[in-house]
Amino acid sequence: MKVLVTGGAGYIGSVVAAELAAAGAKPIVVDNLSAGHRPAPPQEAPFIEGEIGDAELLAETIRKNEVEAVIHLAASCLVGDSISDPAAYYRNNVSNGLSLLETMRAAGVRRIVFSSSAAVYGNARRIPIDEDAPTEPINPYGETKLIFERALHWYDRAYDFRFASLRYFNAAGATGDRGEDHDPETHLIPRVLKVALGQAEAIDVFGADYETDDGTCVRDYVHVADLARAHILALQALDRGSRTFNLGGGSGASVRQVIETAREVTGHPIPERLVDRRPGDPPALVASFNRINHELGWKPERSDLRPILESAWEWQRAHPEGYNDD
Ligand SMILES: NC(=O)c1ccc[n+]([C@@H]2O[C@H](COP(=O)([O-])OP(=O)(O)OC[C@H]3O[C@@H](n4cnc5c(N)ncnc54)[C@H](O)[C@@H]3O)[C@@H](O)[C@H]2O)c1
Structure with a gap:
């Protein structure tokens, strides 16, 4: 399967792209390198440096590479930044994300695995947190993740999209060639x-x-290799229906x-x-x-x-x- 991996030069995305390649799928990486690293994704994956909000570039990438599904990891993801500059988070995580969905819809690509976050729960009232817990984000980062989840819900209803929203807790650890390199590092x-x-x-x-x-x-820390494996399973299960899953170490x-x-x-x-x-x-x-x-x-x-x-x-x-x- 040919899978577009947005944010595939980032910490988690590069491991997901490598896992896809190892599973026999073909990852195609789009990343604007705002926080990612050119050497991070697997060598065999075509790499397109660009914006997920660039509809023309994305349409061409989807068409040329015959993309069948998208794993959408690209996002702005610093909680503190999102509080001081919410506009940037709405722009990237919501506007650019919706532009990606529209490009997918126009191209007839309706399968998507989305990197959501435990931040959608806010201050959880009960531990452990399951997927039915109230979603009450306490910062714009979590809010923008929830907005995108909700958009996926309605795209499923109206346009037959199939999605998996994966609510990661704290990604951590490294695989042989790939690890965490953020600037600033907040983890x-x-x-x-x-x-x-x-x-x-x-x-x-x-x-x-x-x-x-x-x-x-x-x-709750979850190894990035465990996370990556979950993406492959979620992708394979999309045809059975849209789902929202927590991913944590438990x-x-x-x-x-x-x-x-x-x-x-x-x-x-x-x-x-x-x-x-x-x-x-x-x-x-x-x-x-x-x-x-x-x-x-x-x-x-x-x-x-x-x-x-x-x-x-x-x-x-x-x-x-x-x-x-x-
Ligand atoms: N790291 C965690 O613990 C954690 C927890 C919960 C959710 N998440 C989510 O997982 C995803 C990946 O997180 P990460 O830790 O690998 O972050 P990261 O910053 O390492 O990766 C994100 C990548 O997206 C790229 N990007 C951002 N905006 C873009 C745009 N408009 N166009 C193209 N590329 C763009 C960045 O350059 C970067 O390579 C994010 O969506 C994040 O919100 C991460």
Whole structure:
């Protein structure tokens, strides 16, 4: 199957594109390299540098490559940025996303797997969070993901689109050639490992007085290879109907547990610095992945904290400057 992967030069998209190629499908990558890296996607995938909102370019790409389905990962994804500049998030995640849907509709391509986010749930009232939990985003990033999910729902009803909305929790870890290289890096695991590499003095802990076992926030980490595998399963199941699935490792880890495991894995003391809470950080976010487990047989295989940290550490040690493609 020929699959257009938007955002395929990004952290998760490049692993998804590689997984598609390994599964015998043909990934075609579109990325504007605003946050992605040219060396990240697999070599065999045609690479088109451009905007998902460029309808002409996308139409031509779909036609030339006989695209049959789209995995849509391209997005702006920094929560803090989305609060200070919501317009940019509505423009990219909503307007550009809708332009992509319209280009697909005009081309008769009606199958899409969408990278949604746990951010659609906001402050979850119950843990673990299942897909029927209320969707009450608390920032524009989560809001724009939810708007796109809703558009998919109505495109299904009116135009026979088939979609899978995959609500990722915290993607983490690395595969042999591909890892996390964001600038700025806001994710805990790469930040902790940067301290171990000597690129930062200490890791900031944003509050240690939450109602959790050790007082620090609990998050659900899912290995990027487990995530990528779920995309293939979701793509194969699209003809059975549109679905929304959580993707998480299923057990939470606190900030302190992450730091402690990173100390064990790296052998580095990794000093920490306790700072104020960040506004809007819920104490705990943990997924139930029962639905995708029952319906598609997916379960996390590499998402324990240790293999996540070991793989991320291996990648970061081999690529201390990331992809170094600036
Ligand atoms: N990383 C996580 O933990 C996480 C969690 C939940 C959801 N997600 C979602 O997963 C997707 C991928 O996340 P990631 O961590 O790999 O982010 P990333 O920033 O590494 O990848 C996104 C890619 O999209 C590209 N892009 C952005 N806007 C574009 C546009 N208009 N046209 C073309 N390309 C564009 C960027 O250059 C980048 O390569 C995003 O949609 C994100 O919202 C990520």
